[in-house]
Amino acid sequence: QQQVKQSPQSLIVQKGGISIINCAYENTAFDYFPWYQQFPGKGPALLIAIRPDVSEKKEGRFTISFNKSAKQFSLHIMDSQPGDSATYFCAASMGGGFKTIFGAGTRLFVKA
Amino acid sequence: GAVVSQHPSWVICKSGTSVKIECRSLDFQATTMFWYRQFPKQSLMLMATSNEGSKATYEQGVEKDKFLINHASLTLSTLTVTSAHPEDSSFYICSATTGGGGNQPQHFGDGTRLSIL
Numbered sequence: 001q002q003q004v005k006q007s008p009q010s011l012i013v014q015k016g017g018i019s020i021i022n023c024a025y026e027n028t029a030f031d032y033f034p035w036y037q038q039f040p041g042k043g044p045a046l047l048i049a050i051r052p053d054v055s056e057k058k059e060g061r062f063t064i065s066f067n068k069s070a071k072q073f074s075l076h077i078m079d080s081q082p083g084d085s086a087t088y089f090c091a092a093s094m095g096g097g098f099k100t101i102f103g104a105g106t107r108l109f110v111k112a
Numbered sequence: 113g114a115v116v117s118q119h120p121s122w123v124i125c126k127s128g129t130s131v132k133i134e135c136r137s138l139d140f141q142a143t144t145m146f147w148y149r150q151f152p153k154q155s156l157m158l159m160a161t162s163n164e165g166s167k168a169t170y171e172q173g174v175e176k177d178k179f180l181i182n183h184a185s186l187t188l189s190t191l192t193v194t195s196a197h198p199e200d201s202s203f204y205i206c207s208a209t210t211g212g213g214g215n216q217p218q219h220f221g222d223g224t225r226l227s228i229l
Contacts, residue, residue: 031215032215032216034217034218036220041222041223041225042222042223043116043118043205043207043220043221043222043223044156044205044207044220045220046217046218046219049217051215089155089156093215094215095215099146099158099161100146100158100218102155102156103155104154104155105153105154105155107153
């Protein structure tokens with residue numbers, strides 16, 4: 001019930017295309033859903049985050065779509081660039097000192 | 113803003129040595145800090161959660177006597193791997209948050225690659 005399931009495991013997209021990564025959760029008490037981007041040999045960096053009171057959040061080329069009834073959320077990267085090639089982790093957490101649950105990660109490769 | 117510095121970035125040492133890794137929040141006060149371990153091509157595995165001035169909370173299966181965590185101030189937490197062995201070789205990452213550790217963003221350090229010979 002505490003898992004966050006992330007798919008696909010890996011993704012290859014042409015430059016300029018749209019990258020889509022999906023995540024699903026079970027625990028309806030989660031109230032914070034961040035996405036992190038990690039480059040090889042570096043720590044994850046917060047990319048964008050959403051709370052369940054909104055269905056979509058956009059920051060530049062990155063958009064989170066959130067479907068509360070389906071308990072799913074996704075990351076869309078518009079106009080994907082080779083520099084976006086990294087591993088992306090979705091996550092879910094809640095208040096009260098609860099730990100953050102991370103998805104398994106998606107390795108994105110954007111072909112030039 | 114929200115910069116977390118982790119040091120050292122890479123350490124190689126002999127089996128049996130103890131290794132200390134520092135995690136500092138440079139421009140904010142970190143109420144809670146987390147320590148993760150990451151294996152190649154895998155997700156982040158939470159090892160422990162530490163709050164300033166109190167004992168760390170370890171995840172199931174993590175040996176607290178092996179991985180000593182000290183959160184001495186609102187800007188510094190340390191992880192000491194005691195009597196390290198080759199199986200402790202891994203990528204260790206810390207993160208910090210200003211909130212209670214729940215629905216607040218975590219800010220990560222750049223990790224420490226530990227290699228035990």
